[in-house]
Amino acid sequence: MTPRKRSYQAIRRLVAEALAPETTQARLAELASDEACDIRDAAAANPNTPAERLDLLAHDVSWSVRRGVARNPAAPEHLLVLLARDGWSEVRCEVAANKRTPLETLVYLFKDPYSSVRRALYDNPNTPANFKLNPFEGLQRVDDPNDTDDDD
DSSP states (O other), rough: OOOOOOOOHHHHHHHHHOOTTTSHHHHHHHHHHHHHHHHHHHHHHHSSSOOHHHHHTTTSSSSHHHHHHOOOOOHHHHHHHTTOOOOOHHHHHHHHOTTOHHHHHHHHHHOOHHHHHHHHHHTTSOOOTTEEETTTTTTEOOTTTTTOOOOO
16 A cells, blocks of 8 residues: 655644544544554553553554654553553653552662653652652662661
8 A cells, every 4th residue: 555645734733633632533433543653652652541451552663653653642551561661761751650550660770771751750740759869870769868667
């Protein structure tokens, strides 16, 4: 199948429609299946996109579409867990910043080799308080000085 040719303006209009909060779920499902990754990316980021479409988009060949799912404030937790292991750090950064990311996944991302992913955890309000940002090393665990546990 040959991709159809559309103007830049036509694609931009469809991206705006996919991002719009008033776009219906039925229309978002259509846009999520578009051949243009910019349009799928926008649909993936819209909190009104049906969960079953987000499941498909989380496996998209384009990392930018998977990043859209990770950025989505309504993304199901199981997709955030899946995307925390994505090969692209840009996707993992969005998982780290997403407020719906489960605690266990946030802790997993502390070990990410990319400092940009670890830094994204810093602004997530669900990041454990006993983790602090070290700008030279990314995030690392800092022991609580008020801990009076004498077991050590």
